[in-house]
Amino acid sequence: MLTKLFTFVSIFDDIYDSYSTLEESKLLTIAIERWDEQAAEQLPGYMKFFYNKVLETVKDIEEDLKHQGNKNADYIKKLLIDATKCYYNEAKWREEGDAPATVEEHLLFSMPSSCCMHVPALALVAIGATSDVIDWAMTYPKIIRASCVVGRVINDVASHERERDQYSGQQQVMSTVEACMEENSYTAKEDAYNKLRELIEESWMDISEEHLRLAAAQPPAPLLEVVVDATRMLDFLYKDQDAYTLPQALKRVADSIYVDPI
Ligand SMILES: [Mg+2]
Incomplete structure (x- = not known):
């Protein structure tokens, strides 16, 4: 589970740091916050596959954890949403803020x-x-x-x-x-x-x-x-x-x- 999530965190980091424009990363942040397959429609083409993969994988992980009696599986979503907000804030600050x-x-x-x-x-x-x-x-x-x-x-x-x-x-x-x-x-x-x-x-x-x-x-x-x-x-x-x-x-x-x- 951690390997999968760590991989996502790394890809998010690359998207926000090096690949997307600020506008695109804003769209990704909004879509992740919505956490809804329909939200993929609003994303640039190259992000769609990744976005859907995140939703799909987290759903599987949550189901696994719930089967094990884990009551806090919902935190995975919360933490990933929070991570993308942190990345977005950093990207925005880099682009718009003072050194x-x-x-x-x-x-x-x-x-x-x-x-x-x-x-x-x-x-x-x-x-x-x-x-x-x-x-x-x-x-x-x-x-x-x-x-x-x-x-x-x-x-x-x-x-x-x-x-x-x-x-x-x-x-x-x-x-x-x-x-x-x-x-x-x-x-x-x-x-x-x-x-x-x-x-x-x-x-x-x-x-x-x-x-x-x-x-x-x-x-x-x-x-x-x-x-x-x-x-x-x-x-x-x-x-x-x-x-x-x-x-x-x-x-x-x-x-x-x-x-x-x-
Ligand atoms: Mg970074």
Whole structure:
């Protein structure tokens, strides 16, 4: 279930970030909010297949979960609708807004659209967390917020390094790297990378602290581990390079788990 939903989230990200015009992405956001096959009529041709696939797949997943006695299957729809709104807000801000002067200002829009709240929240739905816990996750408590900051910033640093090599510095989207350079009057990108790596470290400290603090109370520890593990996955994907965009970098690891287990 998570693989399917994660795939959708990735495709949404590509549509909003790189493929659609703002007007088209607005149509997609409205259609997703309607969540109705008829709404596909209003979409550009290239989105129709994808849109219908999302509706169809989520319907199957919801049925499966309901068969398992899961009472919160409806949250999948809610979370995907919310994710597309976050993507749309980010796209709109990029196109119409002023260039952010600080990392914090950048994160106002780019933190929710990291979808690092949505993915663990979907995992919480899958493992049968109560609606209280899923609602809690959706309010961006400190541990989730820190996970989103790790996700956004680690992605920006890794892809910035990759894009710099690939396109010799032609950055299409202003990332937290540029915001960090602007904020600190840096001229070298490496200074921004180092500063942002410090922010990642600090956010990990928040995650550990919140994990320990909350585990003693509510929600129970296994649910918090979903958030910690989702953030670990990001660390694994982006630590050395942008292995999310260039997954061949993970071939050896995937082989050692699934093909030739060590
Ligand atoms: Mg994006």
